[in-house]
Amino acid sequence: MGLLSWLGINKPRDAPSLPDIRDNVRDSGNLFVFGMTHSGERVDERTAMQIVTVYACVRLLSNTIAGLPLHLYRYTGAGEDKERATDHPLYKILYRQPNPEMSSFSFWEALMCHLLLWGNAYAQIVRDGKNEILGLYPLLPENMEIDRDPKSGDLFYTYHAYTDEKPGEHDKDIIFQRDEILHIPGLGFNGLVGFSPIAMMKNALGAAMAVERYGSAFFKNGAQPAGVLEHPGVLKNPEKIRENWTRVYGGSRNAHRIAVLEEGMQYKPISLPPEDSQFLSTREFDVEEICRMFQVPPHLVQDLKRSTFNNIEHQGIAFVQYSLMPWIIRIEKGIIKDLLLEEEQDVYFPKFNVDGLMRGDYQSRMNAYAIGVGNGFMSPNDVRRLENMDLIPHDLGGDDYYLNGSYNKLQDAGAAYDLDEPEQTDTEEQDEPDEESTDDRFLRKRRRKKVRNGGM
Template identity: 55%
Template structure:
């Protein structure tokens, strides 16, 4: 029934020439087939959504974030660049780098977009970053085709805005990290797109809570052989004594030949627990989170849980990392800096195996000459060995040689004997 409306909206967005009204996609939130109202706030009341958002937000916020310069030998970390302190330590005077990234990542996972106001100095260099709420942001395009941002301020979340109302921001004053979308400019909210799955999760939780609130017993009827003068009084009297978890398992006393007839379906017969478990996996599937990370260890064991954790980094976290890196470089680096510097989130720490596996890998790398002792110590967060003590030496085993040189040592060693034999034969 809603297909024509959605088709009209999507067609209006196919030509991004004028205005992106409602870029927070409020029209996709709301009622669901389960009867529950789903929005960004009710969704976070489910443990599955909250866990997935928290896992991804904290994982990305905990990664080392640094500014690098391209060098002839590869790359080098730049500590004196103005962006280094902002990204690595304090984006603004009120937040740490972890809190800032955690906040923006949660916006991205709930609303599908993350915004931050960029404060620049007179030379155009970034001096601070302040988060902006996605549900108050709209994206517009002027007559020259330039994108601008419209922020509706009705609260005090940003200290740089003095007045309430509409604030117009230029493209260069906004860090925008879009999620998956159909136009490449504005992302869609995962919660809005999967609101029926989230709504069913809410309905399951409400059913479970109601089940226990009513004494952990399904509904039923009281049968009386005669005619009751005041049925409401009998019902209220029954509920007062037997309803609620505190009154569960009490012995019921029935008078005047009354009988209790159960009419509800027991939860085990309705597979209530299986339904709740499936809905948790459904939300985990939405965010591509391995089930063991949200508490479902049924398919996990000591032999595969490490591999599942590595898959989480490669297939779940890494795409978000690339999305963040490219958005930061596009918005924060000056045009003349983009060919010289780049911004990187380091996931190497999450890809490391257990201690024995790391040591075996380091040993192979050290013996084959592509890691020095200091390279290994840096990855293990240890202080380097002084250069005069050989900390930066690259070593290889002496029993390896090039294929074309195979047998050269033997020929050289036998050369004198061959000459002696030749002289003896001449004599």
């Protein structure tokens, strides 16, 4: 960990001298171990990334969340009013640059990759003397262990780091206290440590790797099923004949090459063709199975068999709601828990902006904006901000809110008309201007009666 020494902060410390430290928080992650699967393939986080669909799902989720703007807000006044806390030291770290070596995109992409493969994401918190955060540095989950001090009950983290600070020293355990680590756990049994999705799904991934290996061997052998060479006599050196056959007719480049057999030798295939073994169907099922594992719609990894122009937009919105939002909430809650001081947690909060992912087609957006402006909960500038347009000056009404004046409360329906107007007495009728004839008074009363009857 030359980085820690370079920073001069958070130097490695010795582990607490406790004789009976128990690994009572690591069972969540270690119940499902790696190793050989039922298919005979060996699966771990790195070999799983060699499966195309796993790589596509991890890249999609990591890039999407890393590309979302992440801002720090503070509550202002009463209610839910908020504003960006640009003056807080954590704002720049979350939004722009967590450390001098990484952009915010690279940092959150790495942490999401760790979450999806290992089920946990860790980052070292570097603070100054005022307890303000100076930077965040990602740590590999496979090198991290979590233990609990049985006396105090506090968690501490043991990081098995590679270091070359001293000659002949290759590995060293670095102890971090709870306030020195940003830990975002995935799905787990105890809520403290997430288990690895790859370890949980190792048999399904092993089957996918076996199918891919079978396909590679199939094309390596010239896209022809394996078989036997029969000779009517006794061969003195069968190994040489097999090697010559493989050299001349093996491999995809030699597919469909015409073979010349001598001395009555015959070639007879003995394996089933790929279509009989449902090779292609198995590969398609593996794509669906892995997408189900990461909760990713297949069309987002280029599997468009069940996607149409009518449902593709709704599938994209469902992807945000059911695939991204759980991860986003985990990250936001982890930031509040580990990066904000206790007295700040009721004032500040982080928020990913997913509005861009929820946008529909142009016509749907314009209809929604018209409803928002017409009902008074959006201003013209609110719309223009969402569409990345220049704002209308304030003196021209860009920040004003409008409301359709024809809306009334249900209890005030008909209040514009005085339906209970008392009948005029004879004296009042005598006081009316002489120019209003009897016919005029009749028409006025008829209109009043029509209004009273709802226009009928």
